[in-house]
Amino acid sequence: MASTTHVSRGRPDNDNNMSEQRASALKSLLLTVLSSAVVLTPVRAQIEPPQEGFFDVRSAATAMEAGVHELEARLQLILSAEALDALNSGVPLTIELNLEVIRVRRFLPDDLEAELTVTYELEYRPLSQRYILRNLNSGDQDSFATLYSALNNLGRIQGLPVIDDALLEPGSVYRMRLRALLSTRQYPAPLRILFFWRSQWQLQSDWYQWNLER
Amino acid sequence: MESRTIKRAAIGILGAIGVGLVLVALFLLGQTAQNSAEFDRAHIVILLINVAGVVVLFALLVGNLARLLRDYRNNVPGSKLKARMVGMFVGLAVLPLLVVFYFSMQFINRGIDTWFNVEVEAGLDDALELSRAALEMQKRDRLETTVHISDRLQNVSARQLIFELSKLRRESGAGEISVYDRNNRIIAMSSDQSAGSLPRRLTDEVLLQVRQNRPFVSLDPTQRGGYEIRTAVPFGDVNRPDLVGILQAHYPMPERLGSMANNVDSSYSDYKRMVYLREPLKRAFSLTLTVVLMLSLLASIYGAFILSRRLVAPIQDLVAGTRAVAKGDFDTRLPTPSRDEIGFLISSFNDMTQRLSSARREASLSQALVEAERANLEVILARLSTGVVALESDLRIRTANQASGAILNVDLENRIGEFLPDVAKGQPLLEQFVDVAQVHLNANETEWREQIVLRGEVGRRVLTCACTTLPGDEDHAAGFVVVFDDITALLQAQRDAAWGEVARRLAHEIKNPLTPIQLSAERMRRKYLKTLTDEDARVLDRATHTIVQQVEAMKEMVNAFSDYARAPDIDINLFSMDKLVHEVVDLYRAQESGIEIALKTDSDLPKVEADVGRIRQILHNLIRNSIEALDNTTDGCIEVSVSLAEAYEVEVVKIVVADNGPGFHTGSVSQVFDPYVTTKPKGTGLGLAIVKKLVEEHAGTIEAENRKEGGAEIRIELPANEAAREIMITKLPGRAEIRRERA
Numbered sequence: 043m044a045s046t047t048h049v050s051r052g053r054p055d056n057d058n059n060m061s062e063q064r065a066s067a068l069k070s071l072l073l074t075v076l077s078s079a080v081v082l083t084p085v086r087a088q089i090e091p092p093q094e095g096f097f098d099v100r101s102a103a104t105a106m107e108a109g110v111h112e113l114e115a116r117l118q119l120i121l122s123a124e125a126l127d128a129l130n131s132g133v134p135l136t137i138e139l140n141l142e143v144i145r146v147r148r149f150l151p152d153d154l155e156a157e158l159t160v161t162y163e164l165e166y167r168p169l170s171q172r173y174i175l176r177n178l179n180s181g182d183q184d185s186f187a188t189l190y191s192a193l194n195n196l197g198r199i200q201g202l203p204v205i206d207d208a209l210l211e212p213g214s215v216y217r218m219r220l221r222a223l224l225s226t227r228q229y230p231a232p233l234r235i236l237f238f239w240r241s242q243w244q245l246q247s248d249w250y251q252w253n254l255e256r
Numbered sequence: 257m258e259s260r261t262i263k264r265a266a267i268g269i270l271g272a273i274g275v276g277l278v279l280v281a282l283f284l285l286g287q288t289a290q291n292s293a294e295f296d297r298a299h300i301v302i303l304l305i306n307v308a309g310v311v312v313l314f315a316l317l318v319g320n321l322a323r324l325l326r327d328y329r330n331n332v333p334g335s336k337l338k339a340r341m342v343g344m345f346v347g348l349a350v351l352p353l354l355v356v357f358y359f360s361m362q363f364i365n366r367g368i369d370t371w372f373n374v375e376v377e378a379g380l381d382d383a384l385e386l387s388r389a390a391l392e393m394q395k396r397d398r399l400e401t402t403v404h405i406s407d408r409l410q411n412v413s414a415r416q417l418i419f420e421l422s423k424l425r426r427e428s429g430a431g432e433i434s435v436y437d438r439n440n441r442i443i444a445m446s447s448d449q450s451a452g453s454l455p456r457r458l459t460d461e462v463l464l465q466v467r468q469n470r471p472f473v474s475l476d477p478t479q480r481g482g483y484e485i486r487t488a489v490p491f492g493d494v495n496r497p498d499l500v501g502i503l504q505a506h507y508p509m510p511e512r513l514g515s516m517a518n519n520v521d522s523s524y525s526d527y528k529r530m531v532y533l534r535e536p537l538k539r540a541f542s543l544t545l546t547v548v549l550m551l552s553l554l555a556s557i558y559g560a561f562i563l564s565r566r567l568v569a570p571i572q573d574l575v576a577g578t579r580a581v582a583k584g585d586f587d588t589r590l591p592t593p594s595r596d597e598i599g600f601l602i603s604s605f606n607d608m609t610q611r612l613s614s615a616r617r618e619a620s621l622s623q624a625l626v627e628a629e630r631a632n633l634e635v636i637l638a639r640l641s642t643g644v645v646a647l648e649s650d651l652r653i654r655t656a657n658q659a660s661g662a663i664l665n666v667d668l669e670n671r672i673g674e675f676l677p678d679v680a681k682g683q684p685l686l687e688q689f690v691d692v693a694q695v696h697l698n699a700n701e702t703e704w705r706e707q708i709v710l711r712g713e714v715g716r717r718v719l720t721c722a723c724t725t726l727p728g729d730e731d732h733a734a735g736f737v738v739v740f741d742d743i744t745a746l747l748q749a750q751r752d753a754a755w756g757e758v759a760r761r762l763a764h765e766i767k768n769p770l771t772p773i774q775l776s777a778e779r780m781r782r783k784y785l786k787t788l789t790d791e792d793a794r795v796l797d798r799a800t801h802t803i804v805q806q807v808e809a810m811k812e813m814v815n816a817f818s819d820y821a822r823a824p825d826i827d828i829n830l831f832s833m834d835k836l837v838h839e840v841v842d843l844y845r846a847q848e849s850g851i852e853i854a855l856k857t858d859s860d861l862p863k864v865e866a867d868v869g870r871i872r873q874i875l876h877n878l879i880r881n882s883i884e885a886l887d888n889t890t891d892g893c894i895e896v897s898v899s900l901a902e903a904y905e906v907e908v909v910k911i912v913v914a915d916n917g918p919g920f921h922t923g924s925v926s927q928v929f930d931p932y933v934t935t936k937p938k939g940t941g942l943g944l945a946i947v948k949k950l951v952e953e954h955a956g957t958i959e960a961e962n963r964k965e966g967g968a969e970i971r972i973e974l975p976a977n978e979a980a981r982e983i984m985i986t987k988l989p990g991r992a993e994i995r996r997e998r999a
Contacts, residue, residue, distance in 0.1 A: 131532030132525035168528070169387055169521035170475040170483070185476040187461055195460070233533060236540040 094242065095122030097222045099250035104204060104218060111204045111254065113141065117197035117222050117247070121189075124242035125224060129189070134165040136178075136225040137196065143205055143254065146215040155216065156205050161225070162196055207256060219251035271316055271562065275555055280305055306547050313554035320561040333575035334568040341567060345560030350553060357549045364541045368534055377531070380524045387520045391475055394509070395485050399473045401428045402487040402505045409435070409491065409503070414443070422446040430505045431484065432456065435491055437501045458502060462488045466502050477521075482514035570598045577605055586613035643719075646726055646737045651676045651697075654726075654735055663719065663742045664689055665712065685710045685717065693738060696723065702736060707743075716926040718744045752949065755931045759817035767814045770807050777803035816942050826867045826953055828978065833909055834861045836868065837898050840875040844883065851883055851892040858899045864909050865977045870950045877943045878913040878970055885917035885968065892916065903973050904987045906980035908956070914969040919962040928960045944970075955981045 102115035119137065121129065129135050143156040161178040167185075173192040176183040186192035210216060224245035226237045237243040324342065327335035405424045412420045417435065425433045425446040434445040434455040440463065445455045465472045465488070472488040484506050491503040509517065573590045580588040586609050590602045634657075637644050643660030645668060647653060652675055656668035664686045671679045677694075680686040688710045696704045705722040721740040728734040781800035785793050834857050841855045879894060886892030894915045901910040920928050929948040931941055944960070947970075951958045956974035963969045975981035 128532060132527075132529035133532060166525075167477060167521055168384055168524050169391070169517055170477065171388075172474060172476065174477060181479060183477075183479055184459065185474065186459075187474065191461055233536050233540055236536050236543065 095120045095125055095224075095245050097224070097245050097247035099220055099222060099247050102218075102220045102250050103252060104254055106207060106256070107201070109207050111207060113199055113202040113204050113220070115199040115202075115220060115250075117199070119193045119197050119222065121193070121224075122242035122245060124240065125245065126189075129164065129166050132166065132168070134163050134228075136228050137162045137164060138223050138225045139199070140221050140223065141204060142219050143210075144217045144219065145211070146217050152217070155210065158204060160202070164192060164196070210254075210256070216254035216256075217251055218254050219249045221249045222247045267316070267319075270312060271558065273312065275309075275313075275558075306551065309551055310547075310554060313551070313558050316558055317554060317561070320558070324561075332572075334572035337571065338564045338568040341564035342557075342560050345563060346557050349556035349560060353549060353553055353556065357545065360545055361542060364545070365538055368538055368541075371530060372534065377527065380527050383520050384524045387517055390513075391483075391517060394513075395473045395475060395487075398485040398505070398507045399471055399487050399489075401430075401507075402473075402489050402503065403471065405430075405433065405505065406489045406491050406503045417444045418446070425505075428505070429507060431508045433503065433505045435501060435503050438492075440502070443501065456504065456506065458488070458504065462486075462502070462504065466490055477518070478508075481518060482511060483509040483517055485509065570602055574602060574605060577609070581609055581612065586616055641741070643740045643742070644737065645676075645740075646735060647676060648735045653679065660740070663717065663740065664710075685712050689719070689721075689740075692721070693723065697736075708740070711926060716744065717742055718747050751930070752945075755945075763814050763818040767811065767818075770811050770814070774804055774807040774811075777807070819946070826870065828865050829868055830863050830865050831868045832861075833857075833864045833866075833871070833898055836872060837875065837896065837911075840872060840879065841896055844879050849883060851886050851894060853879070853894045853896065856895070856897040856899075861898060861900055861909075862976065864974070865981075866954055866974060870953065871974075874947050874950050874972065875911075875913075877947045878911075881943045881947075882913060882915040882917065882968075886915055889917055900976065901973070903957075904984050906983045907976040908973040908980065908984075909976050911972040911974070912969060914963060914967060916963075916965070916967040919966060919968045920960065922962070925960060925962065929958065947972075955984045 096118075097120075098118040100116040100118055102113065104111040104113055106112070117139075121135070125135060139160040139162075141158040141160070142154060145153040145155045147153060163174075163176040163178055165174045165176070166172075166189075167174055170185070172185040172187055173189050174183055174185050175192045175196055184192075184195065186195065204218070224243065226234050226243055229237065324335065324339055326332075328339055405428060408424060409417065409420060421433055421435065421444050425448070432445070432447040432449070432455065434447075435443045436458060437443050440458055442455055447455070461474075462472050469490055471490075472486075474486050476484055476486050478484050486504070486506050488502055488504040490500045492500040508514075570590070577588045577590050588609050589606050592599050592602050592606070637655075637657035637659075640657060641659050643657065643663045645653065645656045645660045653668060653672050655672060658669060661668045664683070666679060666683045666686045668679070676686075677690055680690040689708065692706065692708050696706075701723075702725040703723065705720075708719045708721050710717045710719060719740045720743050721738060723736055723738045726735040726737045777800045781796060785796055785800075788796055837855065837857060841853050845853055875896075879896065882894045883892075886894070892915065894913065897910075897912045899910050901908050903910075929944050931945040948958050951972050951974065954974050956972055958973075959971045961969055975984050
């Protein structure tokens with residue numbers, strides 16, 4: 043197993059940082075403007091559940107196995123009360139792992155060489171009273187008696203092949219980064235509008251990045 | 257003007273962008289709210305567009321509202337109408353929108369609520385419970401089967417294990433049975449799948465539970481959509497935990513049972529999901545509807561502003577145009593907005609201002625013509641030697657020309673607007689003039705003609721006077737105009753001409769017989785004096801002497817007449833007045849008549865241009881006249897002064913001869929220059945008449961008056977040179993005739 047070097051934690055790339063900041067600012071602006079509109083609606087305001095979930099990449103590293111860089115990562119995934127409520131109400135949750143391979147360039151902006159998204163679907167089946175964790179990329183699925191074990195299983199990534207070393211330029215320096223997020227893409231459109239404003243549905247870890255050892 | 261157009265264009269573009277954004281946003285919102293794979297990426301943009309539309313419209317509305325309020329408070333024309341129209345439009349647009357909004361909200365809420373039913377929910381719960389119970393039995397059976405398999409494999413040798421395992425799997429109906437040692441390594445496996453398939457791995461959950469010596473059983477959905485029962489039990493000698501492995505068996509559910517379980521599971525899940533999503537869906541639809549409402553509301557209010565502005569703009573233009581016309585700006589033209597009634601109104605307004613403008617142009621043209629005519633008239637009046645005085649009906653002076661002032665000896669030009677009788681106070685000539693005029697006016701005579709004789713200190717003036725009514729106009733009421741001419745000089749000239757004619761005839765008719773009379777008398781005397789007695793001779797001598805003497809006197813008189821009538825041509829030369837005066841005065845001083853003659857001349861008296869012979873005669877006549885006047889006076893004194901002065905704006909030589917004699921008779925001062933007017937016993941009465949004639953031939957002026965301290969004074973002003981004479985001829989009435997005569 044190749045050794046890994048931890049480079050930085052919680053220090054995302056500038057471009058993405060900017061875009062995230064913009065998105066955040068935009069959200070707060072839209073929230074402020076439309077708050078009056080929401081007030082006009084006859085829906086009763088719900089009391090926010092106290093539990094705030096969070097996604098965090100605890101550690102991540104790649105190791106080369108037979109010329110393929112494989113990911114080893116530990117994630118901490120805690121669902122918010124709203125997401126948990128939705129899950130237990132039969133709403134499947136989609137959790138994405140975004141993985142990016144970035145070529146570091148000295149004078150030019152860094153180049154995104156490859157990106158991989160691994161999508162998991164977490165579902166509660168009331169009949170069997172088990173949580174089903176489905177890898178939508180591979181189609182594999184496992185069932186778990188508890189949510190904890192399902193999330194724990196999901197948060198323990200071992201030997202996930204990321205990229206063939208032959209595809210990378212020899213001599214170039216590469217950086218990798220990983221994040222996990224709760225995707226609301228699969229929900230009906232009206233719900234997505236609503237979830238867009240709710241922080242409990244904005245579960246997304248910071249980018250965790252490290253240098254690719256070759 | 258330009259910046260206002262740019263501002264308006266900018267607001268228009270902003271408004272168009274706002275409305276465009278709203279439409280795009282509404283369209284996208286409608287599209288994406290139904291379904292769209294790209295919504296996740298697009299919905300931020302869509303919301304941004306919506307919000308931008310709302311912000312733009314809101315900003316425009318605030319600006320418009322602020323302007324409307326400001327205009328309303330400042331009473332800007334059209335603002336009240338605009339406010340009313342905006343209110344009306346907003347009311348028309350907002351009320352239906354709010355009604356639609358209310359019913360839409362109700363529809364959404366109730367529509368979503370109708371999806372749910374308590375009985376359905378209870379049925380689903382029951383179905384789930386029932387399914388669970390049924391499956392629980394299956395799980396228990398399968399677990400027992402697995403335990404049984406484990407027991408049967410206890411005493412099987414490792415070599416026989418595979419065969420026994422396959423046999424038991426087939427007997428039990430399991431899909432896969434695998435055996436793991438205490439290190440979780442696989443020892444044996446039997447599967448109904450084709451060779452080469454990998455055994456299922458042991459999950460943490462299975463390991464944890466079995467290692468605690470508890471059997472594991474679970475119902476797992478398969479990837480193919482069915483269900484399987486997974487079981488795991490300890491395998492080996494239970495008394496030696498360190499040697500115990502795990503036996504895991506998977507039992508597929510019968511297809512029909514699996515399908516039914518799946519239906520129950522998915523129906524229950526779907527229903528629960530819908531229940532969960534009920535409120536968020538309501539909220540999401542409400543939010544969308546609210547955004548749409550806000551956009552529509554703001555857009556319609558803004559539309560109300562635009563519409564009312566467009567409707568009111570021509571009216572505001574019209575008000576501004578009317579005000580401009582009221583202030584006298586007839587060149588105002590308004591843009592014609594449309595062909596409707598307002599367009600017709602504005603077109604009529606433009607026609608009106610055009611006509612007003614051309615009417616004003618014509619009026620100012622005719623006014624200019626009138627002004628020009630008036631100016632011409634004033635010039636003519638100023639140049640007229642005839643006096644013209646226009647009076648209001650209340651005898652205030654409306655206008656008067658220069659000649660009127662000169663004739664009446666009052667500066668009437670600068671007294672315009674004053675009451676004529678007031679102006680006349682202290683002015684003897686004007687007083688007499690006003691008296692005559694008032695007699696006619698009091699008798700309501702507005703058209704009259706009369707010759708007036710005015711008596712002044714320096715003589716009398718004869719005026720021919722005509723009065724007529726002056727028609728009134730918008731500035732003035734009806735009045736009178738009095739036109740008068742100073743015919744004194746004319747009359748004098750006529751009189752002089754008559755006297756000249758008389759003189760010529762006398763000279764001719766009288767002088768001729770005088771010589772024979774004289775000769776006859778002398779012959780008679782010479783012939784008969786010696787023949788007669790002394791007494792008779794004395795009588796004859798006295799008689800013939802008297803005849804001869806009287807004939808001589810008569811001849812002298814006739815010669816004087818002749819001189820008066822036949823003046824030689826004037827001969828202008830440059831000579832020293834100072835020297836001439838001294839010569840003449842010295843001649844009279846030498847006669848030692850007992851009268852003192854004082855002479856006073858300016859030291860800087862220049863040479864003058866005049867007829868030296870006539871000037872000498874003037875001096876002789878004046879001094880002799882004074883000497884004759886002082887005949888019976890002791891301490892008689894004559895003062896002669898010659899000085900340079902300015903009169904009628906030209907340089908004149910002023911000659912004053914004064915004495916301390918009896919002076920003129922008070923009543924005849926004005927006639928002293930007429931022929932045969934004398935106060936002296938011996939005078940011919942022609943001396944001063946000749947002097948006046950000579951002075952007038954030089955275009956000069958002569959005045960006679962009695963001195964306050966006693967005696968007479970005669971003042972003569974003669975132009976010092978030819979240029980001054982020319983000017984005085986133009987300024988003095990009556991002199992032009994003299995000039996013509998001279999020419």
